[in-house]
Amino acid sequence: MDEFIDDAQLLRIGDRNAWDALYSSTSRRTYRVLYYITRAKQTVLEEMNQDVWLSAIQSIERFDSTCGTAVDWVLGIARHKALTFLRRHYASRVVCIGGSGDLPESTIHQDDPMLVSENALLVRASLESLPENWQYVLRQKYQSGLSVREIADSMETTPKAVESTLSRARHRLRKLLCELTEE
Amino acid sequence: MNNHFEESLNDDELSKAFGVDVPEPTDEHIEQLRGQVLLHTKPSMPSRKTTVGTGEPEIARWGRDRIPLSLVAVSAVVLIAFLVARPFANDASAGLHDSLKTTREASWIHGSTTIKHGDKTVVAESWCSPAERIVAFRSPQMLHFVDYEEGLQLSYTESRGKIFQWNADPGKEGFGRQFVHALLNDLDLQSSFPLHEVSEVRKTDVDGQSGTQYSFNVQMKEHPEVRWETSIQTDPNSGRIVLWQDHHANGMQVMVKFDYPDNGPRDIFELGAPSAAEVIKIATPESNLFGE
Numbered sequence: 001m002d003e004f005i006d007d008a009q010l011l012r013i014g015d016r017n018a019w020d021a022l023y024s025s026t027s028r029r030t031y032r033v034l035y036y037i038t039r040a041k042q043t044v045l046e047e048m049n050q051d052v053w054l055s056a057i058q059s060i061e062r063f064d065s066t067c068g069t070a071v072d073w074v075l076g077i078a079r080h081k082a083l084t085f086l087r088r089h090y091a092s093r094v095v096c097i098g099g100s101g102d103l104p105e106s107t108i109h110q111d112d113p114m115l116v117s118e119n120a121l122l123v124r125a126s127l128e129s130l131p132e133n134w135q136y137v138l139r140q141k142y143q144s145g146l147s148v149r150e151i152a153d154s155m156e157t158t159p160k161a162v163e164s165t166l167s168r169a170r171h172r173l174r175k176l177l178c179e180l181t182e183e
Numbered sequence: 184m185n186n187h188f189e190e191s192l193n194d195d196e197l198s199k200a201f202g203v204d205v206p207e208p209t210d211e212h213i214e215q216l217r218g219q220v221l222l223h224t225k226p227s228m229p230s231r232k233t234t235v236g237t238g239e240p241e242i243a244r245w246g247r248d249r250i251p252l253s254l255v256a257v258s259a260v261v262l263i264a265f266l267v268a269r270p271f272a273n274d275a276s277a278g279l280h281d282s283l284k285t286t287r288e289a290s291w292i293h294g295s296t297t298i299k300h301g302d303k304t305v306v307a308e309s310w311c312s313p314a315e316r317i318v319a320f321r322s323p324q325m326l327h328f329v330d331y332e333e334g335l336q337l338s339y340t341e342s343r344g345k346i347f348q349w350n351a352d353p354g355k356e357g358f359g360r361q362f363v364h365a366l367l368n369d370l371d372l373q374s375s376f377p378l379h380e381v382s383e384v385r386k387t388d389v390d391g392q393s394g395t396q397y398s399f400n401v402q403m404k405e406h407p408e409v410r411w412e413t414s415i416q417t418d419p420n421s422g423r424i425v426l427w428q429d430h431h432a433n434g435m436q437v438m439v440k441f442d443y444p445d446n447g448p449r450d451i452f453e454l455g456a457p458s459a460a461e462v463i464k465i466a467t468p469e470s471n472l473f474g475e
Contacts, residue, residue: 016224023220031208047463053216059224064318101467123200142194143201 008065014057029128030078036125037082037180038089041086048085049127052078058109075129079180082125134169136164215340218324219347222338255416275386279415280399285422288312289446294427300435310447319448319453328451339456346451379403394419408432 010018029047040048056074061087063073127135140151148166152159282324286292291312298305307322329336329351336351340345356365382400389396403409414424429437448454 014205014224016221017224019220019224020217023217027216028208031212031358035206042206045206046208047214047215049208050347051220052401053220054347057220058350118205119196120199124203125194126199138197139201140434144196169315 002115008070011063011070012070014131019057022070022074026074027053030074033075033078033125033128034082036078036128038085039121040085040117044085048081054079055081067115071130071131079125079129079176083180122177122180123173126173126180127174130169130172134165134172136171137165138169138173141166205424215343217396218340221336222320222325275384275397278386278395279384280397282397282415282417282422282424286424286441289423289443290314291444291458293442293444293447295442296437296439298437300433312447315449317449319454326451326454326456328335328448328454330450337451337456337462339451339454339460344457344460346456346460348462348464370449389416394425 007018009142027049030052031045034045034048034052038045038048042050055077059077063070063151067073068076070181127138128136137151138164140146141148146154148159148162151163186415245449291310294309296307296309298307302466304323307320309321310319311317318329318331320327321458324340326339328337328338328411331351334351335348337346337348339346380402384397384399387396387398388394394416398412398414401410411429411431414426414428414430415424417423418425423443424441426441427439452458
């Protein structure tokens, strides 16, 4: 725990290794969260991802390590940015439809198959925001179809520990989903 | 959007979610953005352990093996600015103080930086005007310009072909944190390196009468293996800084040669950005961003 607090302090003073490690572990995850929530085009996603990280640097003083890890914090910024983008996107479309001008070029990815439901994308965005070991357990359970005992065996742990992780992961997932869908 | 998740989240929905295709960002995007993120950081030693990026130690190791470029390149220039204001305890410190004060009186300070680490060599240029509160940086990878008086900073990379603009707050972390502090606070050497121990300043003659060299050591308190020696050489006639070198314990060497032009870049276009490049303004977050 002490070491973690040290890292929070290092981020605040702009320590290069601390930021590089955080960026290396999380930059692709922030990009994916942005996609799952907005389904925006690649160019828009890249600009939003840049916005996420520059915002993280500018607002690092607000990071409270007692509320979660730095990874959680940056992913929270990504979710916030994505929802802000969606609000602006839908607002601009309503205004243009009411006026006489042409619709603006859509920034939403037009090639995505509509077979992918909105719910599945939101669930995936929330999954991406979970700790990676929790994602792993959920993936083994719901994608690979393994039983709790099989997961426990593969992780060299007890079924009780796996059940506990699954319970916490599902609880956190529901919480994240409620946050997203309340917007 | 619906809110049915509050009541239920069934196994089928979870299974479907894992079946969604995963779009991956391009490596080019990830590396360009990494450069912009690290531009706002301060150099630290590759051997220092960090737990910030949990679960991916191999990536973290890769990150630590990279040569710190941006702020290392500019830090030697901007350190001059804040060191000028600090009080000095001994004769060597007083001598360095005088040289730094003289240096800061120059309208523009220009530094040519060479960074060597193993078989890698990186070169960059930086400019600083303490009076006008401007810092500029140019490397083969990117251009960066900060005007603290106007409260804005701009960054350009050729591959993106766009200029990104956002706020520069003198009271917060930004491009050259120590430079910002130097403008706003009367810092001493110890205060300029938070979480580090800084030694007394030493003074030695260089090549007889041709100049004076000042040096001091910096060591991270929590990670004593993170340490380096800074040596600063002054011109015997003008008293200005002519050479700044950092020798890091991990073998990295940073050498900055200074000259004093009459003018420096006053915007990112004078730094080399094409005048036709689109400027994209990035908003500063206003609300509580934590995801809880």
